[in-house]
Amino acid sequence: MSSVSDTAPKPQRRLPDLHVLGPILALVALIVIGAAMNSNFLSYANITNVLARSAFIGIIAVGMTFVITAGELDLSVGSMAAFIAGLMILVMNGALAGMGAGLGVIVLGIGAALVAGLAAGWINGVLITTMRIEAFIVTLGTMGIYRSLVTWLADGGTLSLDFGLRTAMQPLYYGGILGISWPIIVFAVVALLGEGAMRMTRFGRYCAAIGSNDQVARYSSVDVNRVRLLTYVLLGLLVGVATVMYVPRLGSASSATGVLWELEAIAAVIIGGTTLKGGFGRVWGSVVGVLILGLIGNILNLTDWVSPYLNGAIQGVIIVLAVILQREGKAGA
Amino acid sequence: MTKLMSTAAALALLASPALAQEDETQVIGVSIPAATHGWAGGMNFHAQETIDRLEETYPQLDFVLATASDPAKQVSDIEDMVAARGIDALVVLPFESEPLTGPVASIAEQGIWITVVDRGLSEEGIEDLYVAGDNPGFGRVSGEFVAEQLPEGGDIVVLRGIPTAIDNERVEGFETAIEGKGINVIGMEHGNWNRDDSFTVMQDFLSRHPQIDAVWASDDDMAVGVLAAIEAAGRDDVQFVLGGAGMKEMIDLVRQGDEMIPADVTYPPAMISTAIELTAVGLVSGAPVSGEFTIGSVLVTQENADQYYYPDSPF
Incomplete structure (x- = not known):
């Protein structure tokens, strides 16, 4: 939660209307409901669990915010994460014989995941910008490709990290500094850097400019294709980072890994107030969106409040409500 | 004569597919x-x-x-x-x-x-x-095993699969088998036969319940997630986890006499x-x-x- 309060914006041009407050109100309401329903909700262990498990989608959602702000979309991130996870496991298992279960193999695995993420994002970006194919179609295609590739790599089963390596790598998910685990720290750092990039750098402003009107941006001598390509490369890299956090948790990857992550990430970005058609992006909003989604699942597991059959319905209602809150604020603004 | 021969040839041609099919x-x-x-x-x-x-x-x-x-x-x-x-x-x-x-x-x-x-x-x-x-038998065998392992009764949590008829039949079979054996199901959620989902659900079960005697994970993939969650939480109240389906890694653990995975139920x-x-x-x-x-x-x-x-x- 630290990342939320750290990145909360000072109201600048507009007053803090519902548009800005909507997602925060929803988050606060969920925290209050959760605390009222179960005394363990605010326990250190539970908060840590929720933050750590939200980190995967959260890190991806930060990258997705830039892509959506620039008026694009990426449906391939979930499959991409599964594929990178599979690749990372294969690379590490392969290098184990020569290098032993030590830091070397882990660094190699992390490097492989980051490079694979960069490459996968670059492929998406190049197909979209230089080949001029719709982002929806390109990433729908790569979504299928990566999902099939991981199934193929795993021979239809599950790729598992060597047991000794898994033990050596576990601290990457379960360990941390001062009781804050690594996924939470990485998520917070990525969110802070993302917020900074969106608000204070030329890159962030270009993304918004391209998203609101790419023709005008082009006439204003913005290299539209280059910026778009960069958003996809950035997202790919962040998918790689998320995968580095994901693999040590269970030490396995299969075709069931990362299913629907793309939709969760997109939902989090939209809940947070970024407009789906581009032109306006809010990284801290995406972080709040991810936490909202994570908390809903957590609260539903901690209570017998509703039939588990209805979990999806509750999530759907809250997503739509959070967005309605913003739209009302926007209409008044 | 030629006409007759060609007719015969045509007949033979016509007949041949039918004949060939017999030994094909x-x-x-x-x-x-x-x-x-x-x-x-x-x-x-x-x-x-x-x-x-x-x-x-x-x-x-x-x-x-x-x-x-x-x-x-x-x-x-x-x-x-x-x-x-x-x-x-x-x-x-x-x-x-x-x-x-x-x-x-x-x-x-x-x-x-x-x-x-x-x-x-x-x-x-x-x-x-x-x-x-x-499927009902899968649930029944699992229920009987859990009841047998906890003769004094106990509190267990259950992870269910993707909501389907298959899952319902299994859970009904399980519930019938543990009826009257003093086994309390204190939590039941869908882990969707998925490692990540079951990890999350199990973490939340562990936050919610200070004492869990056993887990019916009802599937070996879900058992993997459950084991990781228990290990990460450092809890030693859970006596065993029962999966199902017969994944080779789980069968291997059973073979070696693992304490947390004492058995498995096949759905081959x-x-x-x-x-x-x-x-x-x-x-x-x-x-x-x-x-x-x-x-x-x-x-x-x-x-x-x-x-x-x-x-x-x-x-």
């Missing part, structure tokens, strides 16, 4: 869902292995194997098998019951032998042979082999194989685990 090979079509999760991966492995073996045993049989990633693809696969390969028998594990029922029924009307595996069609009496897994993906084999026997020998064949769910413990360990299978 018979074709069995096998249509199964693609390997999108561990169990299906195992099923694909066993299907391929059985086909390879039977093609050697019966030179007069030919096999066509098609894997489908959705029901529509499976329907086209089956139509292609009938149109292009002229199959004599079809072994089908329906992706979903509803969309496959009509197409399979129309093929059955053409006199093609139909063997249905695992998931039944939504209309009865279409298939000649039904090879089925025993190799049931596809039974179906293909019975269909082949019916075609080549004329031995009666029509009817229903239910494959029981068996409790695997350290004593009999070797029998259920397939190190080459991906599952």
Whole structure:
């Protein structure tokens, strides 16, 4: 939660209307409901669990915010994460014989995941910008490709990290500094850097400019294709980072890994107030969106409040409500 | 004279396909869902292995194997098998019951032998042979084991699969078996037969309940997530975790006498082999194989685990 309060914006041009407050109100309401329903909700262990498990989608959602702000979309991130996870496991298992279960193999695995993420994002970006194919179609295609590739790599089963390596790598998910685990720290750092990039750098402003009107941006001598390509490369890299956090948790990857992550990430970005058609992006909003989604699942597991059959319905209602809150604020603004 | 000869030749030409069919090979079509999760991966492995073996045993049989990633693809696969390969028998594990029922029924009307595996069609009496897994039995065997391990009774949590008829039958069988044994189910949530989902659900169960005696994970993939969550939380109140299906890594743990995984309950993906084999026997020998064949769910413990360990299978 630290990342939320750290990145909360000072109201600048507009007053803090519902548009800005909507997602925060929803988050606060969920925290209050959760605390009222179960005394363990605010326990250190539970908060840590929720933050750590939200980190995967959260890190991806930060990258997705830039892509959506620039008026694009990426449906391939979930499959991409599964594929990178599979690749990372294969690379590490392969290098184990020569290098032993030590830091070397882990660094190699992390490097492989980051490079694979960069490459996968670059492929998406190049197909979209230089080949001029719709982002929806390109990433729908790569979504299928990566999902099939991981199934193929795993021979239809599950790729598992060597047991000794898994033990050596576990601290990457379960360990941390001062009781804050690594996924939470990485998520917070990525969110802070993302917020900074969106608000204070030329890159962030270009993304918004391209998203609101790419023709005008082009006439204003913005290299539209280059910026778009960069958003996809950035997202790919962040998918790689998320995968580095994901693999040590269970030490396995299969075709069931990362299913629907793309939709969760997109939902989090939209809940947070970024407009789906581009032109306006809010990284801290995406972080709040991810936490909202994570908390809903957590609260539903901690209570017998509703039939588990209805979990999806509750999530759907809250997503739509959070967005309605913003739209009302926007209409008044 | 020439006319007569050409007529004879024409007759011979006309007759030859019919004659040839008598000794020509018979074709069995096998249509199964693609390997999108561990169990299906195992099923694909066993299907391929059985086909390879039977093609050697019966030179007069030919096999066509098609894997489908959705029901529509499976329907086209089956139509292609009938149109292009002229199959004599079809072994089908329906992706979903509803969309496959009509197409399979129309093929059955053409006199093609139909063997249905695992998931039944939504209309009865279409298939000649039904090879089925025993879902209520899977739940019952699991429930009996949990009750036996906790003779004093105890508090357990249950992870369910994807909400489906299969999952309901299993859970009902389980609940019936533990009835009156003093076993309290203090939490039940869907882990969707998925490692990540079950990890999350188990973490939340551990936050919510200070004392959990045992976990019925009801599936080996979910058991993996459950074990990781328990280990990460450093909790030692959970005495054991019971999965199910017969994943080789879990069977291996049972073999080695692991304390947390004392047993497993089978729901063998190799049931596809039974179906293909019975269909082949019916075609080549004329031995009666029509009817229903239910494959029981068996409790695997350290004593009999070797029998259920397939190190080459991906599952």
